[in-house]
Amino acid sequence: MRIVDIIQKKRDAEVLSSEEISFLLDEYMVGNVPDYQVSAFLMATYFNGMNKNELKVFTEKMMNSGDIIDFPGIKKFLIDKHSTGGVGDKTTIALAPIFASFDIGTAKLSGRGLGHTGGTIDKFESIVGFQFPETKEGLIDLVNKCGTGIMGYSDKIVPLDKKLYSLRDVTATVPSIPLIAASIMSKKLAVHADGIILDVKTGSGAFMKSLDDARLLAKTMRDIGDSMGRKVVTCITDMDQPLGFAVGNTLEVIEAIETIKGRGPKEFSYLVETLAAIGLMLKGDVDNLDKGREMVLEIIKSGKPVEMLKMFIENTGGNPKIVDDYNLLPIAKNKLSVKSNNNGYVSAIEAESIGKSAMILGAGRATKEDIIDHGTGIILHKKIGDKVNKGDELATIYYNDSKNLKDSEEMILSAYAFSTDFIEPRDIILEIESV
């Protein structure tokens, strides 16, 4: 078997055998295949895609390139909820304690963010003293103690994904749906959760700008999960504007806590309730989403999720009192009110610009080396469909350093578009499919 023949077959849209895919990835992993052959293969894959079996073998090889995390002895039903990422996405922070309240464990690996705002790991680190487990044993212990098992990615989990991603990043082969699907699913499959919920964001602030692409990514990931005998539900959700009002690490933690207290933003709360209801269906506690959502609303009313979150924070070295007293969280020293120059109904909020305006305040990383300033960020006061008069407050900027303040303000102002007619915002949840 020659690598150049494998590249040629992919270039000519021929189907590769399981042996060919395995050979390519095995040899690449041990350093026998140079990057320049793999990058040509990746570009050919960008153009010609992969069929179901190719993708299954590709993903399986990635999954098995490092440690597999299973949970021996854990009786809890375990869910891995993953979002493809967007601006203001603090879903996991609200969802995990709700799951824990139903004795559903969260078992997932989470990332630090690059660009926009931080990842889930960064957001939790707004809580002083908070520390995620660094080993598989620590993760299992955490799931046992408080139901919420989250840890960061390590080099030992799917190292082949890291190697391939670094190469894709510099060869313009990132936005390939099969490669994205394999990258996400290899990491989900390496963790043995009982059910996988994939939140595929779509819109101006998401990686998948179009609904068609989001659908294709969702289907591709479901197919991979199905081919490996795993329960997978995909939700396609709106990212045409930031999720909720808060963008920035501490601000998002507060909004997530408010949500499990029953006081969250309407559309974000509905998303959390629905994802929780999907979890209840996967576990088998309910047979439809409406019943699931009812149970979720009840448990929120009972206050149990708040207690579960406190327990989680306690078990990770943080101060659980922050849940009751947000003043214990780091908040930026200064605020600036961003006022509208326009009259009309908000017709669009370019989510990526809002993300970047938060990033340049310190809420996110432009390069891997940047240090996050957790207290900075933006609270939006107006969202799509809201009526705005000139001089009304559109947003509040939370900042420590005024260096990029002006740019941040301008980015926010130009992110907003207005219409003279009322614009109905898109539903937060667009489609739900399962295998």
Added chain:
Amino acid sequence: MRIVDIIQKKRDAEVLSSEEISFLLDEYMVGNVPDYQVSAFLMATYFNGMNKNELKVFTEKMMNSGDIIDFPGIKKFLIDKHSTGGVGDKTTIALAPIFASFDIGTAKLSGRGLGHTGGTIDKFESIVGFQFPETKEGLIDLVNKCGTGIMGYSDKIVPLDKKLYSLRDVTATVPSIPLIAASIMSKKLAVHADGIILDVKTGSGAFMKSLDDARLLAKTMRDIGDSMGRKVVTCITDMDQPLGFAVGNTLEVIEAIETIKGRGPKEFSYLVETLAAIGLMLKGDVDNLDKGREMVLEIIKSGKPVEMLKMFIENTGGNPKIVDDYNLLPIAKNKLSVKSNNNGYVSAIEAESIGKSAMILGAGRATKEDIIDHGTGIILHKKIGDKVNKGDELATIYYNDSKNLKDSEEMILSAYAFSTDFIEPRDIILEIESV
């Protein structure tokens, strides 16, 4: 400017600016861009091609990556005739002495062969003592003395082509028409001939299997030449069967000499006469091909091309007597007659198989390190359209080592296809276009 953005633009079929192409190639040439980015770019180019300006800049950059060979002080009209390669192509050996007879100089770089039979350089090296010049000065001296200036490629001529070709070879990005065109034209343009004649072979034994691909390659090369202000004529010629009867280095030299003696195979002689007539038109001696061909036939009758060939051989260290006495050339010790198992008209001769059957006898190189056995090869006795009875001689194998003899014979037998009805062979010259 970032390389990844340049790759992305090519991936998305956007047009690259002259600056972007220059930046990519300049930085690659000095080692600032890694192979893995260039291979991704090449694969994207395989899919999305290049437009006229991209290709002009790409070719120009390649051309200027090494030495330029011009011919100061030479008054002769200089022609560079290049063939895209096929089986039994000994055209240059016959054409250069004819040109020399009309005071047209040949100025070209020639290759050694890989696969099939040798290149023009290898073929001439059948003549004991023969040695091509190794420097630009030696080449100019040779053109001055005998009109025929041929030398091998050196690392100093278009080194970027060598670097890119090595990468293309292992990343399945060789068969891209713009990349092929740029590779050929950069080497043609680096030599300052007054006219360029490109013989684009098409058919089973050629790189361009289909006429459409051959047309596209021819047009792409004309466009590049035109964009650089050079006179270019392209001929698309048949390679659905080997050219002439002889395949193998010494055997081809003899067939070429027979051709300038007026005793060559009909279709090969017509090709040589036509290419020579194109040269006369380019120089301005005639205004149509028929008149040119008449002049060529006359000069062959005069015996001048034979004298010019002798002069060329003398000036390169060989024994000019080989032209009159072929026994002075190395010929394989043994012969095997290959006889037909079929009755009928020859309908096809798979040229690539004939090439390989000669190669395994020692006439060509399977790897760069192989040493050519100049005296080996094949003489075909039947070509497309010929009537064959069972037991008739199809070909004669010339061999020294009987190791691969059986395989060679079987390859020849299976290369032939027969039909009960007469098959008219395709014209040797299919199309001629100029800029």
